[in-house]
Structure formats: structure tokens, C-alpha cells
Amino acid sequence: MTDDVHTLATGFGLVEAPRWHDGRLYFSDWDAHDVLALAPDGRTEVLAHVDSFPLCTDWLPDGRLLLVSVPDALLLRREPDGALVTHAELGGVAAGGWNDIVVDRHGNAYVDNVADAFTGGAPDAGLIALVGPDGATVRQVADGLSFPNGMALTRDGGTLIVAESYASRLTAYDIAADGSLSGRRVWAALDGGVPDGICVDAEDAVWYADVPHRRCVRVAEGGAVLRTVGFDRGAFACVLGGPDRRTLFVTAAEWGGPAAMVPAGTGRLLAVPVDVPGAGRP
Template sequence: MENSSIVCEAGGLLEAPLVQADGSLLFADTTTGGVYRWSSSGTQTLVERRRGIGGLAAHADGGLLVSGRDLAYARDGETDTILAPDGTTGINDIAVAADGSLLAGVLRHRPALGESAPPSELVEIAPDGTVRVVADDLLWPNGIGFSPDGTTIYVSEYAASRVRRFDGESTAVFAEAPRGECDGLAVDVEGGVWVALGSGGGIARFAPAGDLDEVVDLDGRFVSSLAFAGTSIYVTTAGALLRLDVGVAGVPVAEAKIPTGRILG
């Protein structure tokens, strides 16, 4: 595995990396605000000012789904709310299933104010707009991913420093962070689960059975999330976007097919 390289630097906590078909990368600056597109020719602003973004997803119609204080749809400079569940403080990470459904982690506390995380939900929005609760006992739901065959959902619980596994109606602890917390995650084609370790300053790969396979140190940085591009991984951190080759490709990321109008749920 090659050493990490810095792709670009920024002032805030970078989050939500999303690789585009043309090889460019979208990411958010969750503290300073905004969504950006990085390519070899430079960095472009796509969404201005919006803060607290923990997840981005491409929509099949060409727009973008953006988390934060709510789940929103962004296109052509306009941003409209899709989902804002009652009693919540925001939507954190999001991920798209093979059928175009969207999974979203709900926040019920204010991390920036140091509030403790109460149990919260992982919700699914189906292509027909139906909203269902997948789990309601997650302690600060964060990164979300799917096994190569699509039958298993992995969800990071940041406040518990662990990853949960959901197989249909059953759930279990899949893995625990070797250090730091479990933040964003991505799954490779061999079934390995790669997890950003937050204050642990690195990323960890867990084998399909949940055993710790390796830890990649990243120079003491706060590491928030990661996304595959071929056999490389883009890693978002506090202050920089990194890239490293890991020798295995990631599970393909689908485009969302959910309605883009306001959904009650």
C-alpha cells in the first residue's frame, strides 16, 4: 500500500467524499460550509454556505442529495428540503442502495454543543417515497455501506466507537474501533469494511467476519470519511483531502431514485 498524498487543503473539517463518473470528487466542508467539486484542473463550489453536511449522494436525474439540518435536493444552484423528521437536529451520513433507495442517519443531539447522543434512527426512503425506520437505537449514526451482494447494511455508531451490521431483521455488532471512533465507512468488493477512525488518526479495514485486518496511520489527522475510486481511496480529514492506493476496488455506489419533492416522515 502506498503512502497517502494530499490532494487539496482547506480550512475546515472535510466530509462526505463522493466520486463522480468523470473522475472528479465532490466533498463538503462541514464547519466552514459548502459543497465542492475537485478535479485536476482545480476546485469548484457547487453549494454555498450550507454547514453540517455529513453525506452526499448523486441523484439519477443529475441533481445531488445533501444532508445537514435536513435532507435536501440541490440542482442548478437551488436547494430544496426533502425530509426533515420532527424533533431532529439534522441528517448525518447518507448512502444509496442498489435499487435507488436512500438510507439516512438521523441526529437527535447537537454535537457542536457537546450534547450526549441519545438513541436515534436509520431511515430508508424508497423510490416511491415511502419512509421506514430500519433501526431506532443507534448512538450517533454515521457512515453507511452495503455488502457486495447488497444483503447486509453496515452503520457506524460514532458515540459507541463501533460498527453495527443489519441482515434483514437481525442486527449485531460487526466491529469495534481499534482506536478513536467509527465515522464514515466504505466497503470493498472482497467484503472488507473500511472505517474512518475520527480522532484515531487513521482508517481501519475489517475482514468480512469483522476481524481487524489492518490500520493505516494518517499523520495524526482527524479522519472523517472515505470513498473508493478504483483501487484508490479518497479520505476526508480536518484540513485536507487525501488519496492512497489500497490494492482493492470498492463496491459500486448507486444513484438515488427517490422523489425530490417534500416527503413526510
């Protein structure tokens, strides 16, 4: 690892979905099926347990947590008392394959689906669904994606960027007033990079985590590489947070490939100081 990488916590399984919210770092341990929060003293608190793999999260504007429950194709909502209730049913769009989520400032939730790509089917069968703020409306807004993974919204809320892991690219869409997506384009071709979780900074550059190459990379629109941070294990996702959003938090673990996955106890939370603060969502 590079000298400016700091280890915050260790001993997890496949850690993913880091989020900075209300002054704390949240993340998911997919092996334990837990959503956790990290305290300043390094201790962790389990906020929810959901038998789901993947287990990705984001927040509604009113502070309630949304969780993607993959086996039953549901979007769950954590109420103030800790109870988990159904926010939306995703099965009308696709029965399985649900993955990451990002919520805009209006409460619209974008949830992507890797579809048949996860089981060796069509490599470009991925899609994105839009869930309205009250959970009552669910509709498909994009398709033809090659294993859609991390998603992020630019600081003006007008662009959704999606990591297409199998296509080695970041893809962008324009967001309409009703949440619909249009104007699909290649935001950045990554020259062999394998983007997983992503986040956006105040210069509208994107950080992407890359598991097989054990790194996080900051890229500009068009693909120019602005910074690379290497690790001693696979980087699964990243988010910009901290009091001034100038810390890149990374979920990382040893990666044994699709067959072996992540050896138990190798998941870590890492932190890297950066110059340009975070912006947009998550």
C-alpha cells in the same frame, strides 16, 4: 504520515462526506457550508452552498445530488440547472440531529440521526430513516444506535453497515425488498476504534476513518484488522474511487476536540493507493 499518502488539496475547514461519482471526487467543507468537486488539476468547484452542519451527500440513480440540510430537517435535491429543491421532509421522524446518507441502486436513501447523543443526551438514541425514491415516503427503520455516523452498502446491496462511533463498532442490517432493515448484528467490534465515515471494498471488507487515532483502518467482518494507514491529523471519512476504484480518498483535518473542533485551513484531501478496489455504495 506513511510514505504512500499523497496530498491532493489543502486549506479547507472540517472536510467530510467524500464521494466518487462520474469520474470525480466530491466532498463537503462543513465550515464553509459548501459541496465541492475536485478537478484533476487540483482546483475545486463549488456545486452547492447550504447553511447546514453536518452537510452530507449522495446521488440518486438518475444523477441528481441529494443533500442533508440539518437545521430545517430536509433532504434537498440538486436539479440539473443547479437549483436546490425539497426532496423529502425529515421532521416527521426527528426535528434535528441528521447526519450521514447513503442511497441504494433503487433510489432509496438511508439517513441517520445522532439524536440526543450529540447534545449529551441518551448515548443510544440514534436512528435511521428511509426515504423512498420519490421523496414522498419517510419512515424510521432502525433505532437504539450509539451516535450513528458513516454508512455503506455491500456490493450485493443486501446489507447496510453503520459506524456507531460511541460504541466502537460497525453494525449491520439485512435489507428487505421494500428497504426495511432487520437482523441487526455487530459486524465488527473495533477494540477502541472510533469509526466515522466508512466504505466497502470488493472483498466486503470495510475501511473506516478514525479521527482521534488519526488513521484509516481496513477490517474484515468479525473485526480482524487487515491494514492501517496513519496520518498527521484526524481522518473524518474515506471512499474508494479513481478510475479503477483502487484509491482510498480521505478527508482529514486537525482535531482540537468537541470544544475547539477543527482549526481553520487544516482540512485536506488525501489519497492512498490500495490493492482491493471499491464496491458497494458510496
